Amino acid sequence: MAKVKTIYVCQACGGTSAKWQGQCPTCQAWNTLEESIAETPSAPRFQGLAQAIPRQKLATIQAEDLPRLPTGIEEFDRVLGGGLVPGGVVLLGGDPGIGKSTLLLQALAQMSAAGVSALYSSGEESAAQIALRAKRIDLKAPQLEVLAEIQLEKLLMIMDTVRPQVVVVDSIQTIYSEAFSSAPGSVAQVRECAAQLTRFAKSTGICVLLVGHVTKDGHLAGPRVLEHIVDTVLYFEGDTHSSFRLVRAIKNRFGAVNELGVFAMTEKGLRGVSNPSAIFLSQHAEMVPGACVLVTQEGSRPLLVEIQALVDTAHIPNPRRLAVGLEQHRLAMLLAVLHRHAGIACFDQDVFLNAVGGVKISEPAADLAVLLAIQSSIRNRALPRELIVFGEVGLAGEIRPCPRGQERLKEAAKLGFTVAIIPKANMPKTKIAGLRIISVERIDEAIAAANDLELA
Incomplete structure (x- = not known):
């Protein structure tokens, strides 16, 4: 060549x-x-002047929903938007050892058992190592084909010859093209290999799943254009020392963004968690100060997460503000709102905040739960066990509404919660059985309502 x-x-x-x-x-x-x-x-030099593809009216184009290939893992299908789309390219990133290869191997085993032709190509493990991992997690996949290859041109030739329906490339950083002299994993190699695999997937209808390494900052290694090329970007979240794993959709052209799948790592591989809210709720023997249950929305799924706050006297000139699982800059803003509009000062207190279960919450609906947990810790009075809260807090002290409030309340009622403090604009038009709803417009009203519940 x-x-x-x-x-x-x-x-x-x-x-x-x-x-x-x-x-x-x-x-x-x-x-x-x-x-x-x-x-x-x-050649010729002005070939671009030749007749191009004719233009089409948008209204005349026949748009049809593409049939999806279910992976056999319900939580994985949820994150993907219902399953794999033929010709789609999925990029899965995460920390080393968090379960990327295990999840994809399980998915291919399920799909091959259902009659889907699948190919698992690994540039990091030999075929014997893959077989040992499958044996260790007790996978039965006699029809699944395994390939150990790192050269792009050979991989494309095999894919063109075999024409499987689904291909896993583990990982994109180990693949190299002969067109470049740089080492595998370099910017040029990653960009070109991803572009070639994406082009091949679109032209043949083969679904390609790429495994991507992450940097020490948690971002996908390689050029940023890698995330723009593919159709779906999934990230593994959670602590590697915990048995629970979270898979979040950062980008999805065929489904909802920020959809969350919850898995538990067992001896038999990753298993979907049917009731993820149970993970994020601490099981206290008795009510404790500084804990408040939040109903957050992750994609199309409402989740109940316990927010814990610890406020203690500062012994240094600059009190500490530490938030785990929540935005630290937003915590400083909320403390200022709490002081200005509710008269509760924390300027001489250390404030520590934690979202139980290792989940990361970025939506502002957690504001009200954070402030109620902080004031509960300051007063050393526990909030009622059956209370749930959600609402965004503005700088003027107002409580703003949150999207999908009805779904949040129904999920809380289903799990046995009986009292809710929510924004007034989220007040449902119809009553929810077994749930007493307290609507508030300002932060001082919310704190007063929480105090009344404590006394009751």
């Missing part, structure tokens, strides 16, 4: 260089030159 000529292109100005240099000779920027394939002029 003839070697393809490569050049180095500046990512800042687009200038080119025949060899790598620390500084771009065009714009003088440092460490911006990256390897790329040198383009050769096509």
Whole structure:
């Protein structure tokens, strides 16, 4: 095979260089030159003037829902939006050892047992190692094909010959193309290999699942364009020392974004959790101060999460503000709102905040639960065990409504909670059986209502 000529292109100005240099000779920027394939002029020169694909009216295009391939794992299908789409490309990232390869191997085993032709290609493990892992988690998949290959051109040739319906590439950082002289995992290799696999998937209808490594900051390694190329980006969340794993959809062209799947790591691999709210609720023998139950919305699923707060006297000039699972900057803002509009000062107190179960909550609906947990810790008075809370708190002290309030309340009532403090705008039009609802408009009203419940 003839070697393809490569050049180095500046990512800042687009200038080119025949060899790598620390500084771009065009714009003088440092460490911006990256390897790329040198383009050769096509013949004829003005071929672009030939007849192109005819334009179409949007209303005349026949849009049909593509049939999905269920993976056999309900929680995984939920995150994907109902299953795998033919021709779709899924990127799964996460920390080392968190369960990426195990989950995909289980999914392919389930699909092959259902008659779907599947290929598991690994560049990190040999075929014997994959077989040992399948034996360890007791997987029965006699029809599943396994391949140990890291060269892109050979992998594409095998995929074109076998034409499986689903292919797993574990991982994209181990694949390399002969068109580049750089090592596997470099920016040029990752970008080109991902683009070639995506192009092949779209043209053949094969569903491709890519495993991606993450950096120490938790982001996918390689160029940022990698996430733009693929159709779906999934991230593993949670502590590797815990038995629970969370898979979140960061991007999904075929389903809802921020959808969450909950798994438990067992001796037999990953198993879906049917009632994830039980994970995020601590089982206290008795009511404790500083705990408040929040109903948060993760994609289309309402989850009940316990928010814990600990407020203690500061012994240093600058009191500490620490939030685990919640936004730390938002905590400082909420403490200012609590002082200004409710008269509760924490300027001389250390404030520690935690979301039980290792879940990360980014929606502002957690504001009210955070403030009620903090004031409960300050007063050393426990909130009622059967109380649930949600609501966004504004800088003026108002309680703002949250989306899908009806679904949150129904989920809480289903799990046995009997009292809810919610924004007035989220007050349901019809009563929910077994649930007493207290609607509030301002933070001082919410704290007064919580105090009345404590006394009752």
